[in-house]
Amino acid sequence: MRSVLVANRGEIACRVLRACREAGLRAVAVHAEDEAGALHTEMADLCVPLSGAGASAYLDGEAIIAAALANDVDGIHPGFGFLSERAGFARAVLDAGLIWIGPSPTAIEKMGDKMTARITMREAGVPVIPGEEIEIESSGDEAADLNATLEAVRAASERVGFPLLLKASAGGGGKGMRAVESAEGLDEAVRGARREAIAAFGDGRVYLERLLRGARHVEVQVLADAHGRTVHLGERECSVQRRHQKVFEEAPCAVVDEQQRQRMGEAAIAAAEAVDYVGAGTVEFLMEDDGTFHFLEMNTRIQVEHPITELVTGVDLVREQLRIAAGEPMKVPDLAMRGHAIEVRIYAEDPANGFLPSIGPLAVFRPPTGPGLRLDTGVREGDDVSPSYDPMLAKLIVHAPNRSEALQRMRRALDEFVILGTTTNVAFLRDLCDLEAVVSATTSTTTLDEAYPDGWQPEPASEAVLALASVLATARRSTPTTVGDGASGPSSPFLSLSRRYP
């Protein structure tokens, strides 16, 4: 393998393209029409424009394979999102005679279908969340299928117990998922989940899981090469989530000791081996207070939060992906976790306004620097944040000898981070660092909902802020000599016109 095309954009494309250059591989980027000159295109030896603008350009598998074949490319790295978990694309890449930098299409399929994954895991001895798959042979008639599903779910719900989670087998990202508190809400939830799943995935099959409240999201990184070696690289805790979207991740998990790590690591390896996994992957578990853990799903790709594992293990996961794809044995020493790493995801969104995505120019973009920091960014100062793509701009990662120092380093780094022109979640992330549950390492997947039941609000503007605002407002209008109107103004320079316009 001498040349790799990265079928992605943003920070993960930058990450993988850099790894290619470090590995001595020719790095090829692709970009949509509206992303010519985007940061990731700077990291490549060659840029191939795709037709069309927005996410659809990066989802055009045929065009990407054609670009690879036309430009002397040997392998395709999909990053995450976009085509990374599409078995059909992986198969097309292989059929075109190219190297697919990821697990086999069969492994993607087995883990992508959540019901199949549950059954496979149970057979491999990996604990799954207590629940039941609803196996309904499709009759081609939705009304009949729905009725059969309703009947089967009602019967299964008595065995699973309430509260329970109803999930679409083809689901992901919260789509086709319903929490059901009691039998009364069951039928409505089944109808809703099926409708959503059919619309989003063309597949309405559902399964039931007991709803585990207050559990932690703990996931284990695995690596497997084609020479029969499968290892785990310890865990990450990603409990701090907002609507199933992770925002704050750390490694190791503060409540996982060496024995627990061993148990979870072995389960993760068993999960990977059950589908003959090759490459980098993540096995996600829900972990209860007593340490009981259950398989949630396996992500068959590199993950957003992979850098925290890299910092505490010293293993370059993307470099290993490239090595494994080239057919070489991985170069990973015995697991030794050092210190503590935390990652936060910088989103262009307004946390004070329901976390709605925001757009605008990055008029000022000055990331923090100094010891123990890593910034994986897909943008730089002067870029425009467009509504056409995912709002994640960058990831800020810190590494320190222990958890409390890592948290303190993250506070310092977020304080230094200046982004002006587009609203981001930086201040929200900074507040998270002071949240009681975060400080005491008692986070669960419901922590954020409990901490901000009425939403999050920024700190009010201080007098210094107002004063600077007034200077910014007038400085452009005129030279200082004509600014201000001291003679006719009121005695206080801070006349507040009170709360008038909520």
Next chain:
Amino acid sequence: MVDVRAGDEVHELHPLPRGEGWSVGDIEIVRLPDGRWHVKHGEATFLAHGTRIGDVLWMHIDGRVHRLEVIEAGAQSAEEEGSFSAPMPGGVLEVLVAPGDTVTAGQALLVLEAMKMEHRVTAPYDGKVVAVHVAQGDRVQQGESLLEVEANEA
């Protein structure tokens, strides 16, 4: 004189030229050669970033980003205590009170729509509605008087 909006508050400010920079009350502000701002407030000093994009003032000061808006001078000048004017041009979605109504602090009086967003005008204090100058469906200009509320005697 300049009016800036911070969240749901509007402040009238009076920056004055002073030496190399400006003073606003006891706060002294100087622009540094690298474009940043030196802000001195008593014993506290800050190195701040600031930029204006349209009517939005973006600042980073003391580890926090603040996004404030300029309300161009003039729009608020005729403001009287107790009178509520439109913070921006827009449409009146709903009028929730009528003259003579008693209102309590925080109660919604009127809903405006501007920039595809709803803005609620709420009573800042307990009082009585003495006049309503707009009706549902009206288009209003920035600074146009919407209604008047007389505060209860303390």
